[in-house]
Amino acid sequence: MSFFKSKTFNLPKATPTIRTERVPDSKKPAPLPSKVTSATSSHARRSEASPSRTAYSTARSSPATPPSDGHGSSRLKPGKRKASRQKSPVQQHLSSDSEDEESVEAPAESYKRQKASRKIDMTRQLRSKQAFSEADGGVFEMIHAADVSSVSKKSKLATIVPTENVTVELKYPSSSQRERYNLVFGNDNINPTEEILEIAKIVADVYLAEEQKDAFCNPTSGLIRQLEKAKNLLSSTRDITNKVLLDGFKKAVENYNLTIEGLLEEGALATNLDAMHHLPLRMVHYILQQVYDRAVSPKVELLKHYENGTDNIYGELEKPFISKVLAKVGLTSDQVFVDLGSGVGNVVLQAALEFGCESWGCEMMENACKLAEAQEKEFAARCRLWGIQTGKVQLERGDFLVNQEILKTIKRADVILVNNQAFTPQLNQNLIHLFLDLRDGCKIISLKQFGVDQISSRKANDPANVLDYTELEYFSGSVSWTNANGHYFIAEKDSKRLEGFA
Numbered sequence: 150m151s152f153f154k155s156k157t158f159n160l161p162k163a164t165p166t167i168r169t170e171r172v173p174d175s176k177k178p179a180p181l182p183s184k185v186t187s188a189t190s191s192h193a194r195r196s197e198a199s200p201s202r203t204a205y206s207t208a209r210s211s212p213a214t215p216p217s218d219g220h221g222s223s224r225l226k227p228g229k230r231k232a233s234r235q236k237s238p239v240q241q242h243l244s245s246d247s248e249d250e251e252s253v254e255a256p257a258e259s260y261k262r263q264k265a266s267r268k269i270d271m272t273r274q275l276r277s278k279q280a281f282s283e284a285d286g287g288v289f290e291m292i293h294a295a296d297v298s299s300v301s302k303k304s305k306l307a308t309i310v311p312t313e314n315v316t317v318e319l320k321y322p323s324s325s326q327r328e329r330y331n332l333v334f335g336n337d338n339i340n341p342t343e344e345i346l347e348i349a350k351i352v353a354d355v356y357l358a359e360e361q362k363d364a365f366c367n368p369t370s371g372l373i374r375q376l377e378k379a380k381n382l383l384s385s386t387r388d389i390t391n392k393v394l395l396d397g398f399k400k401a402v403e404n405y406n407l408t409i410e411g412l413l414e415e416g417a418l419a420t421n422l423d424a425m426h427h428l429p430l431r432m433v434h435y436i437l438q439q440v441y442d443r444a445v446s447p448k449v450e451l452l453k454h455y456e457n458g459t460d461n462i463y464g465e466l467e468k469p470f471i472s473k474v475l476a477k478v479g480l481t482s483d484q485v486f487v488d489l490g491s492g493v494g495n496v497v498l499q500a501a502l503e504f505g506c507e508s509w510g511c512e513m514m515e516n517a518c519k520l521a522e523a524q525e526k527e528f529a530a531r532c533r534l535w536g537i538q539t540g541k542v543q544l545e546r547g548d549f550l551v552n553q554e555i556l557k558t559i560k561r562a563d564v565i566l567v568n569n570q571a572f573t574p575q576l577n578q579n580l581i582h583l584f585l586d587l588r589d590g591c592k593i594i595s596l597k598q599f600g601v602d603q604i605s606s607r608k609a610n611d612p613a614n615v616l617d618y619t620e621l622e623y624f625s626g627s628v629s630w631t632n633a634n635g636h637y638f639i640a641e642k643d644s645k646r647l648e649g650f651a
């Protein structure tokens with residue numbers, strides 16, 4: 150699917166006010182490895198159902214730190230890093246789509262770069278108290294995988310497979326209800342056995358201390374091995390009427406569920422989560438994909454209705470790119486983030502989950518707003534399943550140039566994102582006037598500079614001068630509308646610059 154096709158979206162020439170920087174940490178994502186992990190392949194398949202046309206995943210090893218917060222913040226002392234370390238089977242399975250997730254075996258140079266690119270936000274609390282409380286029995290509204298599977302959609306399949314034969318329930322690492330899956334394979338967006346296996350791997354990697362891992366990761370008898378074997382048997386036949394194989398997989402899931410419930414009762418999962426301050430990107434991206442698969446993918450057609458040549462052309466930034474740019478501007482849990490033109494809310498939700506910040510969005514297209522609201526609801530439910538506390542999310546409807554809540558919020562914003570690749574020159578010019586209200590130091594991430602289309606009118610008192618731009622390069626797989634490389638900008642509001650020009 151191609152978005153932003155028109156030539157008018159070519160980037161303007163850089164003006165003298167821009168510094169151009171080749172991002173040192175923006176390596177072109179590595180090509181897919183020959184051994185594609187289950188999550189990678191399922192993501193590639195899923196991306197067909199999104200407005201994004203590319204699969205972006207790359208596979209790298211995650212850090213081997215128990216329980217991992219992606220950086221081993223509380224357990225791996227700086228300077229005490231081992232040169233090489235044996236990875237557990239789970240860690241070997243878990244690949245990462247981000248440079249921040251590279252293993253401790255990474256070359257020293259690239260390890261230093263990661264450390265420099267993201268500081269651990271020690272004030273971030275990850276555990277949701279509500280998710281670990283028994284107060285309301287952990288029952289709440291959510292979209293179960295089974296709700297979007299073909300047997301639930303009254304298809305032909307539903308007439309040949311009794312639902313009770315194929316339904317299995319999965320326990321997440323919290324006191325919340327289990328999620329229902331239907332073990333059917335076909336055109337469904339969610340592959341239930343792959344997803345359950347991937348969740349088990351993430352839980353083992355992130356939520357468990359080293360001494361708790363053997364039950365999950367033992368290569369011959371561990372719960373993950375049991376799930377893997379049962380999954381392979383089931384998917385090799387793809388025969389959803391084979392009750393023996395179905396029951397084999399259900400049994401493996403039940404063993405897994407009981408172990409998780411035991412750890413919950415002991416308080417081990419809550420204790421481990423309390424010691425962490427950072428979520429591995431692999432987990433962040435997976436939760437967001439689960440939300441998207443349930444709330445947006447089934448209705449993704451709605452996003453294709455927009456008028457070319459207007460400000461309402463739809464396209465999305467991909468998760469690894471969002472992680473990278475938000476880390477680059479140093480977003481932290483005590484800050485305020487705003488996405489102007491937030492579409493289905495992807496970036497808003499990612500900022501709240503990954504960085505724990507207060508996260509705002511504003512969107513004017515009706516269909517995108519509806520999907521954003523569906524995502525917001527599912528996001529809250531799913532983070533509760535995973536036991537994770539996110540930053541506050543606030544999605545506004547309407548024109549960000551006039552929405553009163555947005556006009557108030559941008560005055561205290563620390564980071565603003567505008568995916569303005571396809572905005573009209575007039576809207577980009579109007580945004581400059583909005584930015585006069587920002588506080589000094591506020592960072593604005595955009596795909597185009599603001600006001601440069603009207604560069605001939607640029608003069609000393611041009612409000613565009615309050616922005617100090619850095620031009621950066623993004624690589625293939627960063628945005629949904631092209632596989633090609635491109636440019637983006639990080640501007641910093643500095644009102645003294647205007648006085649300087651004057």
Ligand SMILES: C[S@@+](CC[C@H](N)C(=O)[O-])C[C@H]1O[C@@H](n2cnc3c(N)ncnc32)[C@H](O)[C@@H]1O
Nearest residue numbers: 460461464465466490491492512513548549568
């Ligand atoms: C390219 S999409 C970006 C979606 C999301 N921010 C992302 O980067 O993945 C841009 C969105 O901005 C919205 N938009 C354009 N002008 C707007 C305005 N004045 N007020 C609110 N939304 C606007 C469009 O409807 C569109 O959904």
